[in-house]
Every structure is written in structure tokens, then in C-alpha cells.
Amino acid sequence: MKNKFSLFVVVIFLSFCFVIFYKGLNTPNNYTPKVNEKKNIPTFRAKDFNLDSHINSDEIFEENTFYIVNIWASWCVPCRAEHPLLMQLSKNQSIKLIGLNYRDNYDNAKKFIDDFGNPYSRILIDKDGTLGIEFGAYGVPETFLIDKNKDIIKKFVGPINQEIVNEIKSIIK
Amino acid sequence: MLANQIGYYSLILGLLLSVLLCGVSIKDFNNIHKQINQNVLSLSFLQLVFVIVSFLSLIISFINSDFSNETVFNNSHTTKPLFYKISGTWGNHEGSLLLWLLVLTLFIFLFLIKSREQPKKYRILTLLFQQIIIIGFFLFVLMTSNPFNYLFPIPNEGLGLNPILQDPALAIHPPILYLGYVGTSIIFSSSLAAVTQNYVSKQWGQHIKKWVLVSWIFLTLGIMLGSIWAYYELGWGGFWFWDPVENVSLMPWLTLTALLHCIVVLERRAALTSWVVILSITTFTLSMCGTFLVRSGILNSVHTFANDPARGIFILIFLFALIVLSLGIFFLFHKENNKSSNNFFWLSRETAILINNWFMMYFLSVVLIGTVYPIFLDVISSEKISVGPPFYQKLIVPFLIPFLLFMSLGPQLKWIKSKIENKKSLIITFIISVMLAFFIIKNLTTNLLFYTVLISAAFFLFFTTLKELFIKRFDNVSQTVSHFGFSLLILSVLFNSILSSEIITNIKIGERYDYNKGEIFFKKIEERKESNFNSIIAFFEIKDKNGKTIELNPEIRIYNQPVIITSEADIKTTLLKDNFLVMNLVKGNEYFNIRYQVKTFMVWIWISVLLLSLGGIMSLFKRKI
Amino acid sequence: MKILKIFILLFLVTNFSELRSDEINDVLKNKILKNIRCLICQGQSVYDSESEFASSIKLIVDRKINEGLKEKQIYQFLREKYGDWVIFDPQLNKNTYVLWLLPLLLFLFGGAIIYKKIILNKK
Numbered sequence: 001m002k003n004k005f006s007l008f009v010v011v012i013f014l015s016f017c018f019v020i021f022y023k024g025l026n027t028p029n030n031y032t033p034k035v036n037e038k039k040n041i042p043t044f045r046a047k048d049f050n051l052d053s054h055i056n057s058d059e060i061f062e063e064n065t066f067y068i069v070n071i072w073a074s075w076c077v078p079c080r081a082e083h084p085l086l087m088q089l090s091k092n093q094s095i096k097l098i099g100l101n102y103r104d105n106y107d108n109a110k111k112f113i114d115d116f117g118n119p120y121s122r123i124l125i126d127k128d129g130t131l132g133i134e135f136g137a138y139g140v141p142e143t144f145l146i147d148k149n150k151d152i153i154k155k156f157v158g159p160i161n162q163e164i165v166n167e168i169k170s171i172i173k
Numbered sequence: 174m175l176a177n178q179i180g181y182y183s184l185i186l187g188l189l190l191s192v193l194l195c196g197v198s199i200k201d202f203n204n205i206h207k208q209i210n211q212n213v214l215s216l217s218f219l220q221l222v223f224v225i226v227s228f229l230s231l232i233i234s235f236i237n238s239d240f241s242n243e244t245v246f247n248n249s250h251t252t253k254p255l256f257y258k259i260s261g262t263w264g265n266h267e268g269s270l271l272l273w274l275l276v277l278t279l280f281i282f283l284f285l286i287k288s289r290e291q292p293k294k295y296r297i298l299t300l301l302f303q304q305i306i307i308i309g310f311f312l313f314v315l316m317t318s319n320p321f322n323y324l325f326p327i328p329n330e331g332l333g334l335n336p337i338l339q340d341p342a343l344a345i346h347p348p349i350l351y352l353g354y355v356g357t358s359i360i361f362s363s364s365l366a367a368v369t370q371n372y373v374s375k376q377w378g379q380h381i382k383k384w385v386l387v388s389w390i391f392l393t394l395g396i397m398l399g400s401i402w403a404y405y406e407l408g409w410g411g412f413w414f415w416d417p418v419e420n421v422s423l424m425p426w427l428t429l430t431a432l433l434h435c436i437v438v439l440e441r442r443a444a445l446t447s448w449v450v451i452l453s454i455t456t457f458t459l460s461m462c463g464t465f466l467v468r469s470g471i472l473n474s475v476h477t478f479a480n481d482p483a484r485g486i487f488i489l490i491f492l493f494a495l496i497v498l499s500l501g502i503f504f505l506f507h508k509e510n511n512k513s514s515n516n517f518f519w520l521s522r523e524t525a526i527l528i529n530n531w532f533m534m535y536f537l538s539v540v541l542i543g544t545v546y547p548i549f550l551d552v553i554s555s556e557k558i559s560v561g562p563p564f565y566q567k568l569i570v571p572f573l574i575p576f577l578l579f580m581s582l583g584p585q586l587k588w589i590k591s592k593i594e595n596k597k598s599l600i601i602t603f604i605i606s607v608m609l610a611f612f613i614i615k616n617l618t619t620n621l622l623f624y625t626v627l628i629s630a631a632f633f634l635f636f637t638t639l640k641e642l643f644i645k646r647f648d649n650v651s652q653t654v655s656h657f658g659f660s661l662l663i664l665s666v667l668f669n670s671i672l673s674s675e676i677i678t679n680i681k682i683g684e685r686y687d688y689n690k691g692e693i694f695f696k697k698i699e700e701r702k703e704s705n706f707n708s709i710i711a712f713f714e715i716k717d718k719n720g721k722t723i724e725l726n727p728e729i730r731i732y733n734q735p736v737i738i739t740s741e742a743d744i745k746t747t748l749l750k751d752n753f754l755v756m757n758l759v760k761g762n763e764y765f766n767i768r769y770q771v772k773t774f775m776v777w778i779w780i781s782v783l784l785l786s787l788g789g790i791m792s793l794f795k796r797k798i
Numbered sequence: 799m800k801i802l803k804i805f806i807l808l809f810l811v812t813n814f815s816e817l818r819s820d821e822i823n824d825v826l827k828n829k830i831l832k833n834i835r836c837l838i839c840q841g842q843s844v845y846d847s848e849s850e851f852a853s854s855i856k857l858i859v860d861r862k863i864n865e866g867l868k869e870k871q872i873y874q875f876l877r878e879k880y881g882d883w884v885i886f887d888p889q890l891n892k893n894t895y896v897l898w899l900l901p902l903l904l905f906l907f908g909g910a911i912i913y914k915k916i917i918l919n920k921k
Contacts, residue, residue, distance in 0.1 A: 003504065007500075007504050010500060014493065014496060014497070014500075018489070018493050020548065020549050020552050020553070021465070021471065021489055021548070022486070022489060023552045024471050024548040024549075024551065024552050025469055025471055025482055025485045025486060025489070026482070027551060027552065029470065029471065029472065030840060031557050031837065031840060031881075031883050033837075033879075033880045033881045033883070034881060039878070103850060128853075128854060128857050129850060129851070129853070129854030129857075130854050130857050130858050130861070132854065133854050133855060133858050133879065134858075134879075135879075136878075136879035136880060138837040138838065138851045138880070139838075139851070407846070409845065409846050416841065517915060517916055518916075519916045524912075524916060527912050527915070528912065531905075531908045531909065531912055534904070534908055535901060535904065535905040535908065538900070538901045538904045538905075539901045542896075542897060542900055542901055543897070546894075546896070546897045550893060550894075550897075554893065556882070556893050557881065557882070557883045558882045558883055558888050558893060558894065559835050559882075559883050559884070559885065559886050559888070560886070560888055560897065561833065561835070561843070561886025561887065562832070562833070562886060563833060563886060563887035564886070564887060564888060564897075564898075568898075568901055568902075572905075675828065677824075677828075689821070757848060
């Protein structure tokens with residue numbers, strides 16, 4: 001009796017392990033942080049791209065409107081691809097774009113903006129990548145949507161596409 | 174080309190021989206002859222020959238850089254030195270599986286010729302169980318990881334071997350490790366055979382103990398080689414990272430160590446039969462489980478093999494089939510002997526060994542759960558976590574204290590019933606240990622009480638085993654040597670972690686960097702060209718505060734095929750400490766990033782592991798008393 | 799006893815002075831970096847990694863230590879940004895009760911079996 005019971009338990013346990021391993025094989029094991037968690041805007045101090053001065057985060061996000069924070073760099077190829085979409089978004093009145101120039105050379109970045117246009121109402125310089133970390137980014141490009149309560153409500157890793165632009169537009173309506 | 178064909182068809186012939194062997198040996202099973210039919214032995218030998226031929230043809234393809242072979246194309250290059258062309262054979266998934274097969278067939282052949290005094294039916298059953306494993310691996314190789322895939326058109330050049338694998342320690346690490354890892358298959362097969370024949374007895378214990386020892390010795394040495402390689406090649410001076418790949422080699426080691434201890438109880442007292450069988454089954458299952466975890470890509474680790482889901486599913490099904498088979502046999506055939514020998518007096522050698530097993534199983538559960546838990550959590554709740562060194566340290570290190578104390582006292586006990594002798598001298602040894610531990614580390618760490626107790630326990634084992642070694646009896650030297658090695662291992666690991674120091678800084682050529690214990694001077698760099706890499710050799714002079722200088726020449730290598738930059742540490746080893754220097758390029762300027770580490774008692778970690786396995790070797794060659 | 803003496807001598811030679819505060823910070827920093835997992839080369843810790851992400855994390859950790867944050871607070875900061883996955887030391891929470899407690903339960907269970915085996919014999 002006791003033997004049968006333990007056999008039963010062992011069989012159940014093994015089947016359980018088998019199922020888990022089998023399913024585990026089919027789930028990707030590369031980790032990407034969650035994208036839909038609501039977070040507060042970090043507080044930081046950063047150098048402005050166009051002015052030669054530093055600015056606090058609460059001054060940047062002071063208006064009662066939606067914001068987009070876009071991390072970009074002139075050396076980043078996907079950033080080029082998403083740039084026209086950012087230009088398109090910047091024409092929208094109910095949203096402001098903040099650029100975060102990530103680990104870039106100033107002259108190259110300047111040329112990039114001059115060549116492709118400037119969708120940003122303000123650009124911040126993130127020379128050593130630490131500002132990106134305050135936002136929870138780990139690469140370029142990444143885009144964050146911030147609502148009127150000053151919460152980061154959405155995060156998009158990699159270049160944005162038309163679908164994402166539509167999603168953003170429907171949120172900020 | 175030709176080698177390719179020969180290799181492939183040898184594999185198929187090897188598989189056919191497996192089937193034939195099964196048939197012949199089943200026929201021979203009920204034959205009244207006392208010895209196994211000579212044909213079985215010859216067939217087993219022939220199978221080994223075919224696998225060797227197959228393996229040699231792969232080596233030849235590698236030596237000739239025959240890029241019509243896909244495995245060679247993926248892992249070799251014409252400019253690679255001959256030595257690494259050869260070692261590249263088993264440095265990849267396909268080739269290493271061929272090595273598995275080689276060890277599997279080699280061990281069963283050796284088993285057959287070394288077990289002539291054993292009952293015939295038991296030997297035949299062992300062969301059958303082993304052939305089940307062998308067939309599984311033949312199918313695995315042929316179906317999912319054929320090392321002889323043909324490429325057309327034939328590429329001119331191969332993709333090359335990852336440079337961090339081009340290393341002498343890593344060239345011999347897989348064969349040694351596999352001898353241990355795969356050697357456990359024999360223990361598995363023979364324990365199943367013994368269960369079916371109701372032969373789990375003293376004689377069986379004596380006979381299988383040798384196989385346990387052989388696997389254990391190779392596994393210990395294999396793990397050590399891997400660890401040495403990680404120490405100087407991965408570059409950051411660590412030697413154990415609790416990475417899944419390391420954990421899966423540690424798990425069978427833990428069960429094998431437990432088995433090694435309780436097989437002695439079986440041998441002496443015919444007790445613990447079920448437990449010995451369970452451990453034998455578990456050990457090989459864990460080896461297989463490790464193969465699954467590493468080869469399927471289910472875990473992400475520093476060094477996994479290329480991922481292919483088909484492989485993962487194959488091993489998973491095979492693994493569970495083996496588990497079900499062995500459990501079925503265990504539940505159907507195993508009879509627990511209800512003799513009094515199954516209960517032990519509280520103060521006896523048997524109890525001490527049980528306690529050893531208790532701790533071993535605990536350590537195993539920590540490592541196993543830590544390694545697979547993230548998979549379970551991810552599948553069940555999609556939450557992802559990382560389980561790293563702090564987890565293992567928190568759960569293992571405190572338990573080392575009672576473990577070490579039991580380990581010091583256990584071997585003093587006699588079989589069946591005992592009392593503690595020499596209480597006085599033990600107490601004195603203990604007091605000395607505590608005082609010494611306290612005296613040494615009183616300025617060094619914030620967690621004084623904990624470390625004093627831990628180090629005292631390690632010293633206690635150190636002194637008791639040392640005393641046995643020099644003063645007392647000599648009948649069990651092998652065990653004492655191993656235990657002494659273990660105490661030395663714990664002590665050197667602890668002191669290494671407490672006393673080591675490191676300096677990380679950016680420095681350019683000609684610059685001096687002062688730190689409170691001395692000065693680092695970056696003299697110059699030189700460039701050198703080799704057939705498969707270019708290197709930058711840096712010349713550093715490091716002066717400690719006593720004015721003693723040492724020169725260290727770390728290297729940065731730029732391998733051409735594939736293009737990978739590696740940092741080669743320069744290490745000066747002395748008995749007291751290793752001076753370890755490694756440098757890296759800093760992107761975009763003339764600075765180099767250097768890490769200078771002083772690693773206390775580093776060499777003793779390796780020495781103590783060698784002592785540990787030396788004990789095993791001594792026990793293997795010990796004459797019967 | 800001779801060996802004992804040698805050992806004592808040996809430790810006196812290697813003379814350990816107490817650490818200065820900036821060194822303590824360095825030790826702490828390295829300890830923390832070893833416990834942060836790199837998102838770019840996922841098998842490695844930030845300490846071992848040379849990626850840009852890792853170098854930024856190193857700067858951030860350095861800055862946070864200088865701001866006076868404790869080890870735990872730095873982990874918490876990173877957990878909030880990147881999830882539990884980035885820290886090698888799993889917290890005790892509903893996701894990890896089994897992870898932390900199962901080995902300990904098994905230990906107790908094993909102890910009980912041995913205890914039973916020995917006690918039975920005493921009777």
C-alpha cells in the first residue's frame with residue numbers, strides 16, 4: 001500500500017517535471033524586461049543639447065500634456081528608420097517629444113538632426129548612458145510614453161513602427 | 174571525404190551491432206554455461222572498434238580541414254594549430270556526443286572483461302541496460318546531431334573555433350570529464366541488473382565500488398580542469414561561478430560522493446541496499462539531466478552549445494524513458510531486506526556515513542533546485558528570476574559548519590557500535606582550531622563570529638586528518654588523504670575569498686598608478702603575429718610596499734577566424750598567492766582597462782582537489798586487507 | 799605543533815591591515831556588480847561584462863554608492879527598472895518561497911529519516 005502510494009506520487013511528480021521541461025523548451029530564454037508596467041518618471045539632472053546648461057527633470061515635464069521620451073543616437077541604424085515616424089508624431093499638438101541622445105558624438109548628432117529634421121521639443125545629452133538606465137532602458141532606440149500624471153505608461157524597445165504610432169495616437173486622444 | 178563516409182557508416186554499423194548484441198545476449202541469458210558466450214564479448218569489442226573508427230575519422234577530417242564535413246566547417250579553420258584542430262573534434266556538440274558514445278562503449282567492454290567472477294545473468298543484464306543507453310545515444314547522434322553531414326559546394330575555409338576554447342586545459346577537460354560523467358552509466362546499468370537479480374549484496378558492493386571510484390576520480394579531475402580554465406581564460410579571476418553548466422557537473426559529483434560513502438556500508442554490512450540503488454540511478458539520471466539542460470538551450474549560461482529544439486526534445490524523452498524504466502524495475506524487483514542490519518546504533522561509522530549522505534543530499538537539493546527553479550517559475554507564472562552565487566552561498570556555506578565537524582568525528586568511529594576515544598585530544602585540537610581561526614581573521618571581516626566558527630570547523634578537520642595521517646593508523650590512508658584534501662580545499666577557498674584583493678583602473682602606456690599597497694607601472698606594449706591571431710603584449714611592473722617588484726605581461730589577442738578579441742591574463746603563481754593581471758581595450762581612447770588581483774592561496778585550491786582525487790586513486794589501488 | 803607554528807608565521811608575514819574607506823567602497827562596488835546580471839550578454843554579470851550597458855551600470859552603481867545608498871537600496875533601484883531578473887540574489891517573496899524553503903524542508907525531512915532509523919534501533 002505504502003509502496004503503491006509512493007509510486008503514485010513519484011509518477012505524478014515526474015509527469016509534472018516532464019511537462020514543465022517540455023514547455024520550457026518552447027519558451028524563449030532571452031530576458032526582456034516587462035513593457036507594460038507603470039512607473040514614475042525618474043528624477044535626474046541632465047545637460048541640454050542646444051543650451052549649454054543643465055536642467056532638472058521636473059522642469060522638463062512641467063506641462064500638462066503627454067510626453068514621449070525617445071532614446072536615439074546618430075550611430076544607431078534603426079533610429080534612422082524610425083525618425084520619419086517621430087517627425088510625424090511631433091506634429092501632433094497633444095504630445096511633446098523629448099530626445100535622449102545616447103552615447104553620441106555631439107557633431108554627429110547635430111548633423112543627424114540637421115539632415116533628418118528635429119522632432120524633439122528638447123534634447124538631453126546622455127554621454128555615459130546612465131540617463132537611459134534611470135529610465136530602465138538597455139539599448140537604442142527605446143521609446144517611452146508618459147501620461148499627464150507623469151507616469152511612464154508604455155515602453156517600446158527597438159524602433160517604433162506605424163502600428164505603434166497608431167497605438168500612441170489612440171492613447172493620447 | 175572518404176573519412177567522412179567511413180565515419181558515418183561505422184556509426185550505423187555500431188548501432189546495428191547494438192541490436193545484434195541485445196539479441197545474442199538475450200539468447201545467451203538462459204544458456205547453462207557459466208561464462209558469457211565469447212561472441213558477446215567479441216561483438217562488444219567490435220562495437221567499440223566501430224565507434225573508435227568513427228571518432229578517428231572525425232579527427233582525421235579535422236586534421237585535414239575537410240570542409241565538406243559540416244562539423245569541421247563550423248568549428249575549424251586551416252590556420253589553426255594542429256593541436257587545436259584535434260581538440261576541436263570534441264569541442265563542439267556533435268563531436269562531443271561521439272566522445273560520449275566512445276566512453277559508453279569503452280566502459281561496457283571493460284566491464285565485461287573485468288567482471289568475470291560475477292554471476293553471468295547479472296553481467297548480461299548490465300550489458301543489456303547499457304545497450305539501451307547506447308542505442309539511445311546512437312539514435313540521438315544519427316538523427317539530430319550527425320557529425321558527418323556533407324556540405325556541397327565544399328567551402329574553401331571553415332568558420333573557426335571560438336578562441337576561448339583554444340586552450341590546453343580545455344582540450345583535455347571534456348575527455349576527462351566525460352570519463353567521469355559517462356562512467357556513471359555503468360553504475361546505473363549494473364545497479365539495475367543487480368536489482369533484477371536480487372544481487373545487491375556485499376559482493377556486488379565490492380565489485381561496483383571500483384567503478385564508482387573511477388567515475389568519481391575522473392569527474393573530480395574534470396571539474397577541476399574546467400575550473401582552472403575558467404580561472405585563467407574567462408579572465409576575471411573567479412574559479413567557480415555557479416553557472417548552470419558548472420552546476421550540472423557538480424550534481425552527479427555530489428551523488429557520486431554520497432554513493433562512494435554508502436557503498437562502503439553495503440560492502441561491510443549489506444545494509445542500505447535501496448539507498449545505494451537509488452543513488453546509482455540518480456547519479457546517471459543527473460548526468461543525463463545535465464546534458465539535457467546544457468544541450469537543449471533551455472537555460473541561458475555563458476557557454477551553452479548551439480540550440481536546436483529537436484535535440485532538446487529527444488534528450489528529454491530519452492531521459493524520462495530511462496527514469497521510468499529504472500523506477501519500474503526498482504519498484505517491481507527490489508526487495509528490501511528486513512534484517513536488523515538496516516538499523517544502526519547512534520554512535521557508529523554507519524550513522525556517520527548516513528549523516529554524510531544527509532548533507533550531500535541537501536547540497537544536491539540546493540544546487541538542483543537553484544538550477545531548475547527559474548525554468549519552473551517561468552513556465553508556471555511567466556516570472557523570470559536569476560539564481561546566482563548569493564543564493565548558493567547563503568544556503569550552502571552555513572551548513573558546512575556541522576558538515577565539517579561531522580566529517581572530523583565520523584572517521585574516528587568504529588563500525589556497528591563505538592565510543593569516542595581520545596576525547597581530550599579532540600577537545601584540545603578543537604580549542605586550537607578556534608583560537609587559530611579567531612586570531613587570523615579578527616581584523617579582516619565584518620562577520621567575525623560566523624567566519625570564526627566556519628574556519629574553526631575547517632581547521633578542526635584539517636588538524637584531525639593531519640594527525641591521523643602522521644600519528645595514528647595507516648589502514649585507511651586513502652580516506653584520510655581525501656578528507657585532508659577536502660579540509661584544505663575549504664580553507665583555501667575561504668581564505669581566498671576573504672583575503673584576496675583587486676584593483677581596477679584605466680591606465681595608458683608609460684603611466685604609473687599608485688595604490689595604498691604599491692604601484693603599477695605600465696612600461697610598454699609589443700605586437701606579435703601568430704598564424705591564427707595577432708596579439709598585443711603589455712609589460713607591467715608592479716611594486717608592492719616592501720619594494721618587491723614583479724613583472725606581468727597580459728595579452729590582448731585578436732583572433733582572425735572568427736574575429737574575436739580575447740584577453741589573456743598573466744598569472745604569477747607562488748605558494749602563498751597568485752598575482753593576476755588582465756587588461757582590456759577601452760573603446761575610443763588610448764587607455765587600457767586593467768584588473769590586478771592578488772589571489773591568496775589560489776594554488777592550494779588546485780592542490781587540495783588533487784589530494785582529494787589522490788585519495789580516490791589510492792583507494793582504487795589498495796590491496797585487499 | 800611545528801606545522802601550527804609555520805602557519806602562524808605565515809599569517810603574520812602576510813600582514814593584514816584594515817581597509818580604508820574608499821577601498822571598502824571599491825570592495826562593496828565589486829560585490830554589487832558581481833550580483834547584477836547583464837541584459838546584453840545574458841549569462842554574465844555586469845562585473846564580467848564589457849558591454850556598453852554594463853559600463854553604464856558600473857557608473858550608476860558607483861554614483862549611487864557615493865550618494866550613500868546601501869547595497870539593498872541599489873538592488874531595489876535596479877529591480878524597479880529592470881525586474882527581479884537583473885539581480886542574482888533572489889528576494890524572498892511569493893515567487894521564491896519554494897526556491898528558498900524547499901531545500902531546507904528536504905534537509906529537515908532527511909534528518910527525520912535518519913533520526914527514525916537510529917531511534918528504532920535503540921528500542
